[in-house]
Amino acid sequence: xxxxxxxxxxxxxxxxxxxxxxxxxxxxxxxxxxxxxxxxxxxxxxxxxxxxxxxxxxxxxxxxxxxxxxxxxxxxxxxxxxxxxxxxxxxxxxxxxxxxxxxxxxxxxxxxxxxxxxxxxxxxxxxxxxxxxxxxxxxxxxxxxxxxxxxxxxxxxxxxxxxxxxxxx
Amino acid sequence: xxxxxxxxxxxxxxxxxxxxxxxxxxxxxxxxxxxxxxxxxxxxxxxxxxxxxxxxxxxxxxxxxxxxxxxxxxxxxxxxxxxxxxxxxxxxxxxx
Numbered sequence: 268x269x270x271x272x273x274x275x276x277x278x279x280x281x282x283x284x285x286x287x288x289x290x291x292x293x294x295x296x297x298x299x300x301x302x303x304x305x306x307x308x309x310x311x312x313x314x315x316x317x318x319x320x321x322x323x324x325x326x327x328x329x330x331x332x333x334x335x336x337x338x339x340x341x342x343x344x345x346x347x348x349x350x351x352x353x354x355x356x357x358x359x360x361x362x363x364x365x366x367x368x369x370x371x372x373x374x375x376x377x378x379x380x381x382x383x384x385x386x387x388x389x390x391x392x393x394x395x396x397x398x399x400x401x402x403x404x405x406x407x408x409x410x411x412x413x414x415x416x417x418x419x420x421x422x423x424x425x426x427x428x429x430x431x432x433x434x435x436x
Numbered sequence: 437x438x439x440x441x442x443x444x445x446x447x448x449x450x451x452x453x454x455x456x457x458x459x460x461x462x463x464x465x466x467x468x469x470x471x472x473x474x475x476x477x478x479x480x481x482x483x484x485x486x487x488x489x490x491x492x493x494x495x496x497x498x499x500x501x502x503x504x505x506x507x508x509x510x511x512x513x514x515x516x517x518x519x520x521x522x523x524x525x526x527x528x529x530x531x532x
Contacts, residue, residue, distance in 0.1 A: 313459075313475030334477070356489065364477035366451040396530055398452040400479040436451045 311336045315364035317345045329426075334364045339435050341365050345379075345402075348426040353418035359404040359427065360415075368434040369398035377402065379429025383422035391416060395433050404429065440465045445506055446475060450514045454523045456480040458507050480507075482515045485527045493528050 287293075293308025295301055317332030329348035334341055345361055353359065367374055377393030381404075384391075390407045404416035404427065446459040457479050464472035480503070483495040500511050 313477060316478035363479060366455040369452050400455050400481055
């Protein structure tokens with residue numbers, strides 16, 4: 268069924284996916300005229316390289332990253348496992364599928380878990396600076412508001428799993 | 437019936453001055469007709485940067501020799517000396 272125009276009471280029953288003939292086109296939602304702030308023109312899902320391959324101290328035996336992007340918000344999920352240890356001075360960090368928005372706001376919508384971690388840590392989160400492609404893990408302890416998680420916080424054979432979302436550029 | 441698996445660069449974007457976003461598509465074809473497509477992304481920055489305990493920064497060039505030709509071309513064009521200097525300034529101002 269070729270969809271050329273939406274009028275009247277609606278579409279009826281479609282039995283095919285809708286595909287635009289031009290990339291970057293979408294649907295204006297909730298308005299009756301073309302309004303940029305109401306345009307939904309981007310959706311994508313896939314995998315991404317979470318491991319930062321150029322950092323020789325941060326090579327994992329198992330790493331997976333998956334994402335779903337809806338508009339300018341992307342949801343990511345990462346699993347990273349390392350049989351050895353991370354150098355004590357190295358921050359635990361991951362690559363991202365998209366650059367974060369350059370809006371002066373640090374993205375903090377992450378929550379995760381770690382196996383084999385310093386016992387004073389009660390949880391981990393994550394932060395992404397504006398206009399950045401790196402997710403830093405943050406430890407949360409009972410005594411402090413936390414700092415970047417690094418090798419000294421992690422034991423051998425650690426495993427990190429973290430999920431969250433951020434606004435893209 | 438021939439099943440073929442191919443990879444192709446779906447998109448290369450330069451974002452925020454120095455970030456190069458690369459989307460690589462894996463395409464499965466049956467007798468020449470596409471039956472499946474999945475996407476994998478990675479992002480490149482000009483350097484891997486770290487700060488030691490004395491506060492001294494080290495910026496190591498990102499190796500792009502393993503990237504596709506088109507990606508290398510974009511990186512070489514985008515990462516001018518000025519852009520690299522701007523990245524270092526920005527990175528060090530961030531503090532981590």
